[in-house]
Amino acid sequence: YDHQNMIIKKIELQGFKSFPERTKILLHPGITAIVGPNGTGKSNIVDALLWVLGGQRSRSLRGERSGDVIFNGNTKKPPLGMADVVLSLRDDDEELTINHRFFRSGESEYRLNGKQVRLKDIQDSLWKRDIAGKEYFVIEQGKIGLFLTSKPAEKRLFLEEAAGTAFYKDKKRQTQNKLENSEQNLIRLEDIIAEVSTAKNSLQRQASAALKYRKLREKIRQLNSLNYRKKFLEIEKNLQEITLSYENSLRQEKELISQLKAEEKNLGQKRREVWNLENSMKEGQKNLFALNSQVSRVETDGERETRRIEFFEEKKNKAIEDTAEHEKELLHIDKERAEAEENLKILGQTQRQKQQALKKTDQAGQASQEKLANWGKKLETLRNEYFEKLSSHTETRNEGVKVEKEKELIHRQEEKLKSQLSKERTLLQQSENKLEQNKKELIQAQKLKDEKKKAMTARQKELDGTLSESQSLQNKISELKEKKDQETHHLWALEKLEKKERSTDFSKDIPEALGLLADLIETDDEHAPLIDIFWKEETKATLVHAQDFMKILAEKEIKGNFLLISPKKKEASPISSKLYKDPQVVGLFKSRIRPRPKIKDHLSHLQEAAIVKDIKSAVQLWTRFPSSNYITLEGDLLLSSGLLKMGQKEEGIFTLSQEIKKIKNNIARIDKNIDPLTLNLKEKIEQKQKFEEELQGESALLSQLDRKIEEIEKESKYDQTEKERIAAHISLFKNEIDVFTEDRETLTKKMESVSLKAKALKEEENSLKKKIEDEEKEYADYQGGDEQRRKNFFELKAGVDLLQEKINNLNQRLQTQDQRKETLQAKLNSLQEEIQNCDTEKLKLKENIKNLSQSAKNLEEDRKKQERELARSESHLQNMKNEQEDMEKRIEQSREEHEDKKEERVKWEISKAEIDRDFVNLEESCWQDLKKSLQEVKKEIPEEKIPDTAIQEKLAEAEEKLQKIKSVNLMAEEEYSIQKKRFDFLTQQKKDLRESIDTTREAIKKIDHESKHQFMKALKEVNKNFKEVFSLLFKGGTAELKLADPSHPLESGVDIAAQPPGKKVQSISLLSGGEKCLTSLAFFFALFRYKPTPFCILDEVDAALDEINLARFLELMKKIKNQTQFILITHNVKTM
Structure with missing residues (x-):
């Protein structure tokens, strides 16, 4: 194999269509066949190859939307969120790795040798390595038969790739x-x-x-x-x-x-x-x-x-x-x-007599108490012996009761263990039932989760569509608003110029004025500049009746330009009928004007002019009709006086007014277009918010399901642990019940021994008890007589105490009377002393009254003396x-x-x-x-x-x-300095832009010339190869490639003419399916001879070939496999 061209080394897929797991496919030089039954994903490998090399359209990848390339899940695996394809290309000098990823969110990324790049960068890199577009190296079953009937322009594309x-x-x-x-x-x-x-x-x-x-x-x-x-x-x-x-x-x-x-x-x-x-x-x-x-x-x-x-x-x-x-x-x-x-x-x-009787009674009581004390000691000894026997008997009985309680406790514990054992067995059954229920709920929740994910995917697609539409509407609105801003800016500039031009409007000085002439007439856009040129001063003048003007003039001083209206109708100089009929005259100036009704009859006195094509015609007509005025469509003016004004392009007030009206209409139209788009955008935004809310709700529900699944799994794990714990408890309870049975037998034997001992002690206790009861009876009889003696003693003692209390009261009374007597005696002495003091004080007061009378006499003399001095x-x-x-x-x-x-x-x-x-x-x-x-x-x-x-x-x-x-x-x-600099800069920019345009046009000419040369050369060579390959595949016959329009080789399509041996076909569409397939293959192999493609994908192209034609096709493919790497997808046994 010739390794000068770059071939496919391997392709890796993950999440692409039917390949959820990462799958690596190694491809070898020469011919690689991909075989397998229908539906196993053979064509998906071709789609992955096209997709990683930049295929964008969903239909070419056999899908409706871009998201269809991502694995969408099956009964065993959930949908994935990303499709990833890696393609490795190599030649003798380098290796190229291209990676394309696409996410359900709509994000996409390309990588070249690990670096993130644009799709254009990848395409440019492939161009440099002579890897053409998809149509050149991918030959599919459905398209191989349609190639011959395709349009000439489509066939030309293949030749352009080769050339x-x-x-x-x-x-x-x-x-x-x-x-x-x-x-x-x-x-x-x-x-x-x-x-x-x-x-x-x-x-x-x-x-x-x-x-x-x-x-x-x-x-x-x-x-x-x-x-x-x-x-x-x-x-x-x-x-x-x-x-x-x-x-x-x-x-x-x-x-x-x-x-x-x-x-x-x-x-x-x-x-x-x-x-x-x-x-x-x-x-x-x-x-x-x-x-x-x-x-x-x-x-x-x-x-x-x-x-x-x-x-x-x-x-x-x-x-x-x-x-x-x-x-x-x-x-x-x-x-x-x-x-x-x-x-x-x-x-x-009386007290002394009762104290003697009390003393005698007390002596007899003491003797009786001594006898009772000795008798009590004897009884105490008998009681102690009885209590010792009673204690021994009680201890024995307690021991028996203790044994009985221990036996009863063991019985209760044994019953309790049996009850717990029964409960634990019930719990074990409940735990097993709960585990089974959790398993069912888990399966149901997983199923519901999968359904929600599918629903979210569908809703996300709807949201993506709405977002795309919203973005499109926003772009349109932005374009319209930008256009509106441009128009508004232009309007502002024009209004500023118009305001300057309207500085001659003096209508406010004359209330009866009709206004500026420019505001009272209308015309078409193309004739507006002519009005500003011919009636330049008139359009800026204020229109007023001569009588009204005279009245105001008499009242105050007026400045400005005015166009007076005469009360008598005045006709302007008429245009000669010969002049009007002259072919060089386009029309009359006033005929292009549409005046307002209130001035319709007042324009006759204004100058008229003939509109001509150019200044040459104007001069020629003026020599013949010198009394008329002439204006050209370009705006040049020739007056009847012979004054010629050329090149007057400056906009006047009328043109500015017309332009302002036009721009305002444009702005109104833009606003009218924006309103429905804004309304539609608002609906889309509301729809988007609705989808987002629904997605949020679905997402929240999905999160709930995830939490529920997690809770069920945790609960199942806990129930399994609980089941194991309950089983361990059941085993432990069984062992404890066996131990309690042995203890109960031991306690039964011990209880019999204690019962015999308690019986003997009970007999001894009864004997002592009878003896004590006899002694206590005698003691009680003697104690009764002693009690009567004690009673008499206490009665005597109480009488003595009562007498003593009376004696004490009398003594206290006598003491109180003595104290009262002493108090009265003291008071009598005090009263005697007070009587003496009163007599003494009376004597002193009489002496004081005598002294005060003498002082009053002396003071009266001093007062009179003081009055005499004050007068002086x-x-x-x-x-x-x-x-x-x-x-x-x-x-x-x-x-x-x-x-x-x-x-x-x-x-x-x-x-x-x-x-x-x-x-x-x-x-x-x-x-x-x-x-x-x-x-x-x-x-x-x-x-x-x-x-x-x-x-x-x-x-x-x-x-x-x-x-x-x-x-x-x-x-x-x-500001003038800044504007001048800007003007000079823009002028230079204009010059540079013109030079750039000229250079670009020259470059296009060179490209056209080089393209024509390359294409014609390729057409000639491919046509030669096509004839040879066609003859080789059909064992004879003729075939030819020709331009549909030879006079325009750069735009002309390419037609194919083919005549299999022994047939005279009028149209190529009359060929059989196999002949069409073989002719198409002959064309592609002719291209490969001229410009070999590094690799070629043949997707079931042999389906329409019979055995003889298939053998010829395979033989031809073997001959050129050293130049091109073939990836062949087939069901044909002979091909395999």
Whole structure:
């Protein structure tokens, strides 16, 4: 085998169609046959080979959708999420590995030698290694018979592959696309250049206006500097004069203030003397008031002492009454005490008698207690013996009970174990049943999971379809919006130009005006430029009746362009009928215009023109009919005056208005197209959301199923473990039951021995019990007599105790009476002492009243003396106040003089402040206007350089000129520079683009020439090979390849003519199926002779051949197997 060509080394498949597991197929040089019954996936290997090499269409891969290439599951295996095919190619020098993966999500990736690449990169790499398209190396059973009846253009494709012109054809297509894009870019660039040029020219005018504006501003700035300098000097001069007057007024005011202060000082001294005298008088008045108060207080104290004497008299009488009552109570207490002492003596005698009887009874009781104690000790000894026997018997019985309980416990435990054993056997059965139920549920859940996965796959496909449709709608809407934005931008530019053109519209100045002429007429798009050229000034003029214009003109001044309408109908110069009928005349200018109804009768006075084909015709007609105007379809204008205007392409207001209307209609149409698409997109988005929600729901349900399956598996595992545990418990319970049976027998024997021992101990216990009962009966009889003795003793003891309690009560009573007697005696002594004190206090109070009367007399004398002194001080005070008033009047006159001077000083101060304010305002204005201080202005312009001319007049004149200038774009110079650079750049781009277009066209010519040469050479060689191979396969006959249209070899299809030996066939479609198959194979092998393909796939192409033709075909294939690797899929036994 010739290893110069690259052949297929191996192909690996995983998840592709019917190959879920990774499958590796090795292919050898020469011929490799793939055989097998139908449905085993032979053709899927061919599909995988085509798919990995870039096959995209689902039908060529025998599927409806791209996702059909992924393994979709069967009864044993679930669907997969990815299809992966790896193809290894090799030759003597290198090995090439191509990998294609596709996921259910729609993602796809290609890899070349392990690196992720584009499909185009793989195709380019295959082109370089002479591996052509699929049609060249794949020959299928269904298509081999249809090849001869295919179109000539389809047959040509095979020859182009062999000739290598398919590469040139693809390059030509790319170059043509590039050329078309360049031409489109050139058109767009020219539009942009036109817009930029318009903007540049406009900015140039604005830049000139801005320059003029700046110069005027600079002049105003200079005049302002002079004006501020002049005002500054005037303010300085006024400030000096006012400052001098202000300082004189201030000096005089200060002298008056000094004089006023001296007088005020004397007045203050006088006021202090008056104040001191007033204080002295107030102090005297205060003393007089104090003396009056002391007199009143002494009189009040005398009255108070008199009332105290009366109080002590009442207190003495009350003490005498209390003393009589306490003496009476003392007599009553002495009587009660004598009675209590008599009763105490009687109770003492009775107590002594009962204490003697109690002593005798106590001695007899002690003897009886001693006898009972000895008898009790004897009984205690008998009881101890009884209790020992009883304890032994009880222990024996307890031991028997213990054995019985142990036996019963063993029996219960044995029964419990048997019950547990029964339960465990039931649990074991339940566990086995549960395991079986879990197994069924697991199978059911797996089945439901598979169904949900299929449903999710179907829903995902629907979602993918909806996403694709949504994306397509979004793309369409984006295209329309982009187109709308372009139209809107164009509209904005046109409206800006139109606004500039409409600056001549003065309709607002004349309410009766009809408007601009451009707004009142219509025409077709192709004639709009002619109106702007011929009626350039008229279309910009405001249409108004002459009478209305005269009325407004009488009222106010009007500026602008107006087109007056005469009240009398005026006809323009008529066009000669000979001129109208001349063949060079296309029509009349006004006939192309459609005026509005309100001006239909007012256009007759406007100029008329004849529309001609070109300027040459216009000049010729003008020489014959010089009184008429002429305009060409290109826009050149020849007036009756002989004025010729050529090359006037500039758009006017009418053309702009027409274009604006057209663009607005386009925008409205685009909006109308966008609305249904937007509505449809909204529906698709809602549908997508619905599918996504359903997918989410299905996914959630699938997750629940996965969790349920996992839970069932865990539960089954747990149940299996539980089953094993229960089986172990059953075995353990059986062993424990055997042990309990042995223990129960041992306890039965032990219980019999304990029963005999308990019987003997019971007899001994009964004997002792009878003996104790006899002794206890005698002891109880003696104890009954002793109890009566004890009863008598306690009765006597209780009587003695009661007498003692009575004696104690009487003693307590006597003690209380003694204490009460002592208290009354103390109170009597206190009352006697109080009576004596009252007498003493009465004597003291009478002495005090005498002293107070003497003090009151002395105070009255002092009060009268103080009143005389106050009268003398009041007379002196009045004299001093009169002197003070005289001084105050003199000071008031001085103050008035001071206020006058102060007002004068304030007046000059206000004038100075006003000058300062003017200076500050002037400083602020200077800074706002010039951004300089007044001092800086004064320094910059010396006083001698200030001109004597009227600066204010020049400044007002300059500002008036500045006001007349309309709004100025101060950035226009910078913007103009930017636009000019952009214009120059775009112009250069246009030049480069034109050179690129010329170069591209030249390249297409070269490609066409090379393609023609290569194709004709291949056609000649393949035709020669075809004749030879056809003759070889049919053992004679003739065959030929020819162009359907020899005059156009680059586009012409290819026809096949074939005549098998012994037949004269009129049409190739009349050949039998085997003959068609053999003829097609002859054509393909003729191609392989000219350009051998590295490998060729033959998919059941031998199905239609009989044995003789099959033998010839196989013989031919053997001859060229050293040049081409054949992969043969067949059912034919002879082929195998």
